[in-house]
Amino acid sequence: MSSLDIRNELCKYARKIVDHGLVVGPGGNISARLENSMFLSPSGFALEEIEPEQWIEVDIPSGEISDTKLRPSSEVLMHLYGYRQKPDMGAMIHTHPPYCIAFTLVEQNLPIMFPDQAALVGKTLYIPYLIPTTDLLANAVADKVTEASSILLGNHGLVTTGRNLREAFYRTQVVEESAKIYLSARAVGNPVVLTDQEFADIAALESEDYRIKLLQQMK
Numbered sequence: 001m002s003s004l005d006i007r008n009e010l011c012k013y014a015r016k017i018v019d020h021g022l023v024v025g026p027g028g029n030i031s032a033r034l035e036n037s038m039f040l041s042p043s044g045f046a047l048e049e050i051e052p053e054q055w056i057e058v059d060i061p062s063g064e065i066s067d068t069k070l071r072p073s074s075e076v077l078m079h080l081y082g083y084r085q086k087p088d089m090g091a092m093i094h095t096h097p098p099y100c101i102a103f104t105l106v107e108q109n110l111p112i113m114f115p116d117q118a119a120l121v122g123k124t125l126y127i128p129y130l131i132p133t134t135d136l137l138a139n140a141v142a143d144k145v146t147e148a149s150s151i152l153l154g155n156h157g158l159v160t161t162g163r164n165l166r167e168a169f170y171r172t173q174v175v176e177e178s179a180k181i182y183l184s185a186r187a188v189g190n191p192v193v194l195t196d197q198e199f200a201d202i203a204a205l206e207s208e209d210y211r212i213k214l215l216q217q218m219k
Helices: 003-019 076-085 098-106 115-120 135-144 165-186 196-203 206-215
Strands: 029-034 037-040 056-059 091-095 124-127 150-153 157-162
Touching: 003 029, 003 037, 003 091, 003 165, 029 076, 029 165, 037 076, 056 076, 076 091, 076 135, 076 157, 091 165, 098 150, 098 157, 098 165, 115 165, 115 196, 124 135, 135 150, 150 165, 157 165
Parallel strands: 124 150
Antiparallel strands: 029 037, 029 091, 037 056, 091 157, 150 157
């Protein structure tokens, strides 16, 4: 895969994120990895406005930013520290999904409630509110990226990771749907969640293993 392929893939998923209402305005930031570089959304742009040549290349080991007139996303450290912490991570997506944010206003631990959530996401971790764009938030996310592929940020949003943008994007969708389902169920009663054994049974299904392998393909 070339840098142009990565840039085009980023444009594709940036538009998907906006089309699915996972960010509004210039909110959110996404990145993808190519060898020792990450390609990150520029600061101040709505995701759907970014052209292929405008994604900012950042050297992961050194943090050196490619020579460009544009500034990288203000959450550059969160992405950078994440890639350093998890070498097999191919993409990070940070969005502001409304149900996820609403969930963090009243709860912390998102339970596993249905098969797609169990198979595609697994456990979701939680970080209490920290000031965005800071070392504090970047370090807190980096500390958790090896434990889970989805992290709720209190009063802020969601971070998902994957081996590629496709996997990270689907995880974003599923976690947002999970938060929506939980809040809807909680409004009328006590949600029934999957047991640890039921979670393990889903993870062991051959059909789910096949689906996960398909998701890990770039296209």
